[in-house]
Amino acid sequence: MPDYRVRISAKLPMTADILLVRVEAIEPATFEVVPGAWMQWRIPGPENTILRRCFSIACDAQVPGMLEFIIRKTPAGLGTKWLFEQAQVGDELVLAGPNGKFRLQDSGRGAVLIGGGSGLSALRSILQEMRDKQVAKPSTTLFFGAVNKSQLYLQEELNEFTKTIPGFRFVPALSAPQPDDNWTGETGLITEVLDRHLAAMSDAAELEAYLCGSPGMLDACQTVLAKHGIPADRIYFDKFISPKQ
Numbered sequence: 001m002p003d004y005r006v007r008i009s010a011k012l013p014m015t016a017d018i019l020l021v022r023v024e025a026i027e028p029a030t031f032e033v034v035p036g037a038w039m040q041w042r043i044p045g046p047e048n049t050i051l052r053r054c055f056s057i058a059c060d061a062q063v064p065g066m067l068e069f070i071i072r073k074t075p076a077g078l079g080t081k082w083l084f085e086q087a088q089v090g091d092e093l094v095l096a097g098p099n100g101k102f103r104l105q106d107s108g109r110g111a112v113l114i115g116g117g118s119g120l121s122a123l124r125s126i127l128q129e130m131r132d133k134q135v136a137k138p139s140t141t142l143f144f145g146a147v148n149k150s151q152l153y154l155q156e157e158l159n160e161f162t163k164t165i166p167g168f169r170f171v172p173a174l175s176a177p178q179p180d181d182n183w184t185g186e187t188g189l190i191t192e193v194l195d196r197h198l199a200a201m202s203d204a205a206e207l208e209a210y211l212c213g214s215p216g217m218l219d220a221c222q223t224v225l226a227k228h229g230i231p232a233d234r235i236y237f238d239k240f241i242s243p244k245q
């Protein structure tokens with residue numbers, strides 16, 4: 001697993017607690033990575049320690065020397081505290097990878113992609129890959145769950161996929177929209193919205209699913225997918241567990 005020396009080239013706020021972080025490769029000068037993979041970041045910790053933290057690649061890796069990541073600030077988390085509060089554009093870090101087995105499947109099946117919060121990261125990477133390769137699936141639906149409108153981000157880009165990925169639908173869902181959100185879209189927990197949509201699809205049992213986010217969200221979604229006849233071996237996931245130092 002190679003180590004990449006990288007430089008932070010952008011820190012873009014997406015929501016109050018989510019950043020899009022862009023890095024440029026220094027040495028080697030190009031990344032050998034694939035969409036869906038994750039990288040282990042070496043982050044400066046307290047008392048000259050090095051924290052090892054996993055973040056999923058959030059782009060298609062088409063630009064050889066650039067990667068993007070979508071990172072949520074973990075409450076009381078040391079590594080993300082450094083990234084949010086201390087890291088500066090121009091800082092150098094080491095990233096190791098690619099790691100993991102989360103990949104777009106060459107199956108010809110329709111797909112549902114489900115995420116929330118920074119769980120958009122690996123899903124965005126898969127969607128950009130579908131766009132680049134013009135992957136022809138019978139249907140592709142992205143379900144993105146948030147509490148209210150302030151937690152939605154990259155909406156323009158996600159809507160744009162309806163024009164660039166054949167058969168793509170984007171379903172954002174809010175569990176507690178605020179009155180001034182003027183929300184006219186889906187409401188409810190992402191599992192409830194997923195359940196309703198799968199019930200309305202005649203081919204639900206034939207689909208494959210891509211999940212990205214916290215273990216709790218993934219487990220809840222897997223229960224709904226199983227209810228609609230999608231077997232476990234057609235459910236692919238990028239699980240955000242929190243490895244300790």
Ligand SMILES: Cc1cc2nc3c(=O)[nH]c(=O)nc-3n(C[C@H](O)[C@H](O)[C@H](O)COP(=O)(O)OP(=O)(O)OC[C@H]3O[C@@H](n4cnc5c(N)ncnc54)[C@H](O)[C@@H]3O)c2cc1C
Pocket residue numbers: 038051053054055056057069070071072073074075076077078079080081100118119121122238239240241242243244245
């Ligand atoms: C494969 C993979 C991919 C991932 N991809 C992403 C991604 O794309 N975007 C993203 O936002 N996240 C992602 N994650 C999750 C991310 O790696 C974790 O949230 C990470 O731990 C955050 O680092 P941190 O140093 O800020 O928090 P940590 O310091 O790891 O702390 C995490 C939590 O554990 C608690 N904690 C820490 N140490 C202890 C201890 N000793 N005892 C008890 N509790 C403790 C903290 O208080 C905090 O609540 C991914 C995880 C995995 C495994």
